[in-house]
Amino acid sequence: MYATSYHRASSVEDAVRLRGTSDESKYLSGGMTLISTMKQRLASPSDLIDLRHIPGLKGVSVEGRRVTIGAGTPHAEVATSQAIRAVCPAICNLAGHIGDPHVRHMGTIGGSIANNDPAADYPAGLLGLGATVVTDRRSIVADDFFTGLFETALEEGEIVTAVTFEAPEKAGYAKFNNPASRFAMTGVFVAKTAGGVRVAVTGAGSDGVFRHPGFEQALQSNWSPDALVSIAVDASGMMADMHADADYRANLVKVMAKRAVLAAA
Amino acid sequence: MTKVTLTVNGRTMSGECEDRMLLVHFIREKLALTGTHVGCDTTQCGACVIHMDGRSVKSCSILAVQANGSAITTIEGLSAQGELHPVQAAFKEHHGLQCGFCTPGMVMTAVDMINRRGGSLTEEVVRSELEGNICRCTGYHNIVKAVLAADAEMAAGRQAAE
Numbered sequence: 087m088y089a090t091s092y093h094r095a096s097s098v099e100d101a102v103r104l105r106g107t108s109d110e111s112k113y114l115s116g117g118m119t120l121i122s123t124m125k126q127r128l129a130s131p132s133d134l135i136d137l138r139h140i141p142g143l144k145g146v147s148v149e150g151r152r153v154t155i156g157a158g159t160p161h162a163e164v165a166t167s168q169a170i171r172a173v174c175p176a177i178c179n180l181a182g183h184i185g186d187p188h189v190r191h192m193g194t195i196g197g198s199i200a201n202n203d204p205a206a207d208y209p210a211g212l213l214g215l216g217a218t219v220v221t222d223r224r225s226i227v228a229d230d231f232f233t234g235l236f237e238t239a240l241e242e243g244e245i246v247t248a249v250t251f252e253a254p255e256k257a258g259y260a261k262f263n264n265p266a267s268r269f270a271m272t273g274v275f276v277a278k279t280a281g282g283v284r285v286a287v288t289g290a291g292s293d294g295v296f297r298h299p300g301f302e303q304a305l306q307s308n309w310s311p312d313a314l315v316s317i318a319v320d321a322s323g324m325m326a327d328m329h330a331d332a333d334y335r336a337n338l339v340k341v342m343a344k345r346a347v348l349a350a351a
Numbered sequence: 352m353t354k355v356t357l358t359v360n361g362r363t364m365s366g367e368c369e370d371r372m373l374l375v376h377f378i379r380e381k382l383a384l385t386g387t388h389v390g391c392d393t394t395q396c397g398a399c400v401i402h403m404d405g406r407s408v409k410s411c412s413i414l415a416v417q418a419n420g421s422a423i424t425t426i427e428g429l430s431a432q433g434e435l436h437p438v439q440a441a442f443k444e445h446h447g448l449q450c451g452f453c454t455p456g457m458v459m460t461a462v463d464m465i466n467r468r469g470g471s472l473t474e475e476v477v478r479s480e481l482e483g484n485i486c487r488c489t490g491y492h493n494i495v496k497a498v499l500a501a502d503a504e505m506a507a508g509r510q511a512a513e
């Protein structure tokens with residue numbers, strides 16, 4: 087790892103101030119992505135601004151069916167939140183299958199979505215729920231937030247402060263684990279929301295997380311795994327790598343979507 | 352150089368280090384507690400698992416400065432006055448180790464698991480909770496047995512105390 091200077095922020099304002107105008111510094115949350123990247127010398131920030139001790143970024147609140155999760159909330163806390171489970175168990179189950187227990191104790195929802203790994207779980211959850219990402223500057227709907235591989239709508243220095251969504255009528259998530267990394271080789275999140283059915287796919291698309299309009303229409307008229315049987319998944323936009331080729335992933339998208347609907351029932 | 356102060360196994364300890372020093376190196380090299388191991392060095396294997404503020408974490412993927420001010424428990428802090436912790440005793444009893452390299456991380460993971468979910472562990476739960484710990488010798492079978500035995504014994508101990 088290259089040398090770096092560490093700074094601990096006490097508030098969001100403090101973090102912005104510490105970062106200043108340098109584009110060589112980086113925010114640090116759980117470090118479960120960033121520290122590994124730095125160890126491999128794939129990132130070499132001059133300064134690290136640690137957000138982990140900012141009280142305002144932590145914790146979960148559920149008011150009626152409105153769920154708000156602070157950006158600094160670790161995966162383990164989302165997985166075990168009884169308040170969230172009461173209205174939206176699918177997101178708890180999703181969080182509970184990220185990596186391993188130790189990763190879930192450190193890794194945060196804010197870090198995960200800011201990083202937008204094409205095989206990460208939360209992007210599918212947020213896009214499937216039609217969630218809103220709140221930053222220190224504005225609110226961004228999930229459809230506009232995730233813009234490509236490791237790309238988001240975040241501007242230089244912008245901090246994710248929370249994620250918020252209206253609990254759906256039903257939701258489910260099914261993931262086919264990469265057996266080594268546990269990231270999603272394909273993961274599908276389905277939700278029956280007030281605004282209609284939403285289906286979001288991670289781990290499969292060569293452009294990162296995406297919605298599947300064909301599945302959404304089919305499930306809108308018939309909320310059942312059978313509704314998906316006759317719908318083709320186009321392999322042309324799928325990732326292909328040593329783990330699975332594009333056709334295999336296209337097939338996984340359908341299988342995982344069916345399982346997600348079953349999980350939601 | 353930054354001064355890092357931790358409460359380690361109940362004692363306040365400090366050391367100076369570069370901001371880029373990993374917590375596991377700080378624990379091994381600055382505090383001379385070598386029970387915590389470096390295995391894969393890529394957050395996969397879990398040989399470096401310790402507890403930070405009561406939760407299991409992989410100390411190879413945390414900077415020492417990130418941990419500054421926290422309370423740490425390492426494998427050295429588990430046994431009271433030379434007596435094995437019930438999880439350590441169960442690993443011995445059930446042959447939960449062969450070469451022993453992964454054992455400190457396995458034991459710290461098992462203790463964390465029992466702290467969080469004690470009394471409700473099943474083979475399936477233990478296997479999924481061991482997701483972040485790799486053992487190349489045992490095939491996991493005896494590790495799972497040891498964790499279940501320790502869980503049962505600790506639950507019985509809690510009941511007796513009530």
Ligand SMILES: Cc1cc2nc3c(=O)[nH]c(=O)nc-3n(C[C@H](O)[C@H](O)[C@H](O)COP(=O)(O)OP(=O)(O)OC[C@H]3O[C@@H](n4cnc5c(N)ncnc54)[C@H](O)[C@@H]3O)c2cc1C
Pocket residue numbers: 112113114115116117118119120121122137157158183184185186189192193194195196197198200201203205206207208244245246247267268269270394395
């Ligand atoms: C062994 C292992 C297995 C894993 N398995 C999975 C898995 O199965 N599924 C999955 O989805 N993920 C998995 N992960 C990744 C994990 O979920 C990470 O927690 C997550 O990717 C990053 O979160 P973090 O808080 O650690 O962020 P960090 O590593 O601290 O930061 C990541 C990036 O986000 C930026 N950032 C952090 N916080 C903010 C913020 N509040 N605002 C703006 N930018 C911010 C940082 O500058 C950095 O660029 C795994 C990781 C490991 C090590």
